[in-house]
Amino acid sequence: MKKLRFGLFENAQANDSGTATWRHPENQRDHYDDLDYWRNIATTCEDAGFDFVFLADAWGWSEVNGVRPAISSEEGLDLPRLDPAIVAAALVAETTRLGLVITGSTLLEQPYSFARRMSTLDQLSGGRIGWNVVTTGTADTAVEAFGVPMVPHDERYNMADDFMEVVYKLWEGTWEPDALERDKNGRFADPAKVHRIEHDGPYFRSRGYSNSSYSPQGTPVLFQAGSSDRGRQFGGKHGECIFLGGGSVDKLAEQVKSIRAEAAAAGRAPESIKLMVAFSCVVAPTREEAQRKYQQVLDAQSPEVAVASYAMFTGLDLSSYDPTTPMSDLHTELSQTQISRFGDRTVGDVLAEWHANGVRSKPVIGTAEDVADALIAITDGADLDGFLLTPIIQPGSTIDFIEQVLPILRERGAIDSEPKAASLRERLLGAEAPTLGADHPGATYRVNSEQGR
Numbered sequence: 001m002k003k004l005r006f007g008l009f010e011n012a013q014a015n016d017s018g019t020a021t022w023r024h025p026e027n028q029r030d031h032y033d034d035l036d037y038w039r040n041i042a043t044t045c046e047d048a049g050f051d052f053v054f055l056a057d058a059w060g061w062s063e064v065n066g067v068r069p070a071i072s073s074e075e076g077l078d079l080p081r082l083d084p085a086i087v088a089a090a091l092v093a094e095t096t097r098l099g100l101v102i103t104g105s106t107l108l109e110q111p112y113s114f115a116r117r118m119s120t121l122d123q124l125s126g127g128r129i130g131w132n133v134v135t136t137g138t139a140d141t142a143v144e145a146f147g148v149p150m151v152p153h154d155e156r157y158n159m160a161d162d163f164m165e166v167v168y169k170l171w172e173g174t175w176e177p178d179a180l181e182r183d184k185n186g187r188f189a190d191p192a193k194v195h196r197i198e199h200d201g202p203y204f205r206s207r208g209y210s211n212s213s214y215s216p217q218g219t220p221v222l223f224q225a226g227s228s229d230r231g232r233q234f235g236g237k238h239g240e241c242i243f244l245g246g247g248s249v250d251k252l253a254e255q256v257k258s259i260r261a262e263a264a265a266a267g268r269a270p271e272s273i274k275l276m277v278a279f280s281c282v283v284a285p286t287r288e289e290a291q292r293k294y295q296q297v298l299d300a301q302s303p304e305v306a307v308a309s310y311a312m313f314t315g316l317d318l319s320s321y322d323p324t325t326p327m328s329d330l331h332t333e334l335s336q337t338q339i340s341r342f343g344d345r346t347v348g349d350v351l352a353e354w355h356a357n358g359v360r361s362k363p364v365i366g367t368a369e370d371v372a373d374a375l376i377a378i379t380d381g382a383d384l385d386g387f388l389l390t391p392i393i394q395p396g397s398t399i400d401f402i403e404q405v406l407p408i409l410r411e412r413g414a415i416d417s418e419p420k421a422a423s424l425r426e427r428l429l430g431a432e433a434p435t436l437g438a439d440h441p442g443a444t445y446r447v448n449s450e451q452g453r
């Protein structure tokens with residue numbers, strides 16, 4: 001059977017995914033601003049053989065009719081947060097094999113400085129860095145904070161294409177991989193291997209030299225999770241690992257097929273893209289105990305969170321609609337997926353479901369065998385490559401999965417023994433080199449002083 005890849009979803013704030021579980025007595029995520037919390041999570045994942053820890057991120061906050069609801073602060077729903085790149089930098093020093101994937105926004109970052117930040121992390125980690133490219137679903141409040149204009153949903157992806165071109169030029173097209181000689185009797189770098197870039201795009205301009213030399217992977221491993229038509233097209237072109245949000249096996253299979261088709265349309269080998277689905281589980285020795293455990297999670301959450309939290313992802317105030325309104329009547333320029341994934345269900349249904357799970361799919365609740373069976377069934381039915389464990393209670397959910405479910409998956413031959421490769425790209429994608437594959441659009445920006453471009 002296919003060898004599965006595993007990543008851990010994390011978030012440098014007290015809650016994530018639109019729910020507020022921080023009050024649960026066993027949850028330690030309210031200490032997200034303590035390095036000990038992160039050291040524990042990262043070393044636990046590294047020792048368990050996870051391929052990476054993923055740090056989600058958002059700019060912006062929840063606003064309902066122009067006002068940030070008091071519940072957002074009372075429950076630590078949206079703010080405060082830490083900068084994921086700096087958390088990742090701290091974890092570089094705590095780990096040696098684990099991949100570290102951070103989220104960065106093409107709407108709000110500046111490509112020139114962002115490229116340097118990623119190269120720095122890739123240098124210091126020895127090529128263990130990934131970037132989750134987001135166009136920012138919480139854009140309406142985020143643009144206010146940055147003082148920049150709002151950009152509509154599909155246009156944000158055009159802007160992201162332009163951003164990618166700049167960073168590919170900087171990462172691949174300025175410093176050749178062997179430009180640094182560090183010869184104390186000769187020279188530090190070969191000037192013939194340092195090239196100037198020019199970029200005059202519709203959204204970004206950059207001229208000159210990258211601030212950082214070629215890092216072990218050149219371009220960090222590119223992750224993406226956009227699920228609208230335009231988002232999938234962008235993912236098929238640039239993404240090397242795509243996150244899917246969950247859903248039925250048939251729906252996942254359809255998404256996997258469509259992303260692989262987009263990759264083929266962009267001239268890439270469709271199988272070179274890894275597709276990983278986010279999933280949560282509540283595991284216990286019996287199904288009854290697992291249900292009880294899940295009920296404790298639900299009981300720890302305030303029902304008032306759902307309205308504020310849904311507004312954060314979509315800008316829509318569900319409390320202002322008749323509960324019988326079909327979701328298909330709604331429209332947003334923020335995350336369109338958070339409408340379309342509910343099909344024709346009603347506003348009332350969605351408020352109830354959002355209270356329980358937020359953006360997460362319903363967790364698998366049961367014994368370790370139940371969870372392992374579910375993961376294998378999804379893998380086989382949807383042609384997936386792995387899973388992004390999205391814990392509900394930290395570190396308990398992660399430890400339960402590692403101690404109870406991973407041994408069963410290992411026994412069933414679904415997990416490789418510890419991979420040897422040093423770089424995230426080789427480890428996660430099975431790539432032959434730490435750098436971008438030749439069919440990736442970023443590789444076309446590479447320069448070679450001997451052969452020309």
Ligand SMILES: Cc1cc2nc3c(=O)[nH]c(=O)nc-3n(C[C@H](O)[C@H](O)[C@H](O)COP(=O)(O)O)c2cc1C
Nearest residue numbers: 056057103134225226227228231243244245278336
């Ligand atoms: C597993 C997973 C993780 C995600 N992490 C982030 C994140 O950290 N920050 C963010 O702004 N969006 C995140 N998203 C949202 C997507 O980037 C994207 O905005 C969303 O799927 C809507 O897609 P669309 O913009 O194509 O409609 C994530 C989605 C998934 C499925």
